[in-house]
Amino acid sequence: MSGQRVDVKVVMLGKEYVGKTSLVERYVHDRFLVGPYQNTIGAAFVAKVMSVGDRTVTLGIWDTAGSERYEAMSRIYYRGAKAAIVCYDLTDSSSFERAKFWVKELRSLEEGCQIYLCGTKSDLLEEDRRRRRVDFHDVQDYADNIKAQLFETSSKTGQSMSSSRKLQRITSVWRLSR
Numbered sequence: 001m002s003g004q005r006v007d008v009k010v011v012m013l014g015k016e017y018v019g020k021t022s023l024v025e026r027y028v029h030d031r032f033l034v035g036p037y038q039n040t041i042g043a044a045f046v047a048k049v050m051s052v053g054d055r056t057v058t059l060g061i062w063d064t065a066g067s068e069r070y071e072a073m074s075r076i077y078y079r080g081a082k083a084a085i086v087c088y089d090l091t092d093s094s095s096f097e098r099a100k101f102w103v104k105e106l107r108s109l110e111e112g113c114q115i116y117l118c119g120t121k122s123d124l125l126e127e128d129r130r131r132r133r134v135d136f137h138d139v140q141d142y143a144d145n146i147k148a149q150l151f152e153t154s155s156k157t158g159q160s161m162s163s164s165r166k167l168q169r170i171t172s173v174w175r176l177s178r
């Protein structure tokens with residue numbers, strides 16, 4: 001679908017509305033789009049060219065639709081992915097249950113895929129800590145268990161972003177794949 005050479009395939013997974021598209025926007029364009037929420041239909045592709053040491057690497061990022069209606073389609077997009085960013089909304093516990101669903105699938109069907117767990121919308125917690133519905137330490141234990149990296153981030157503020165910098169750790173996937 002992309003028609004572009006891709007060195008590392010990355011897939012975004014997670015419940016609808018958790019902020020996958022916003023994370024990609026922040027990472028690729030360093031911006032946060034305001035306006036009415038528009039759910040992704042099927043999946044969207046974005047390429048990001050980056051330098052890793054003396055090499056140029058093209059990340060091909062597949063942003064899947066979170067709606068369960070598109071679940072079967074999302075499976076097509078994670079095939080052969082070197083990395084999966086499995087997102088959950090820090091203010092929505094059900095979204096973490098959905099994240100665990102995707103982790104389980106990846107662990108059984110895409111063993112070579114490095115999993116990154118991403119708690120989104122951390123700015124909402126800065127406004128009011130009582131909005132947190134997913135405990136950091138619980139997720140850290142879970143992440144250790146599944147050998148995943150964990151980061152909490154805000155695409156809105158770009159703060160502790162963490163998303164940009166930490167997502168760049170994906171380049172380690174490239175090194176692994178050489």
Ligand SMILES: Nc1nc2c(ncn2[C@@H]2O[C@H](COP(=O)(O)OP(=O)(O)OP(=O)(O)O)[C@@H](O)[C@H]2O)c(=O)[nH]1
Binds near residue numbers: 019020064066067121
């Ligand atoms: N406060 C806040 N809102 C966010 C953040 N990231 C995303 N949102 C909002 O959350 C809503 C959903 O964001 P999307 O990025 O479209 O979510 P998605 O996971 O791609 O959704 P689907 O396409 O349905 O799977 C939008 O209204 C965003 O503006 C964030 O970091 N902070």
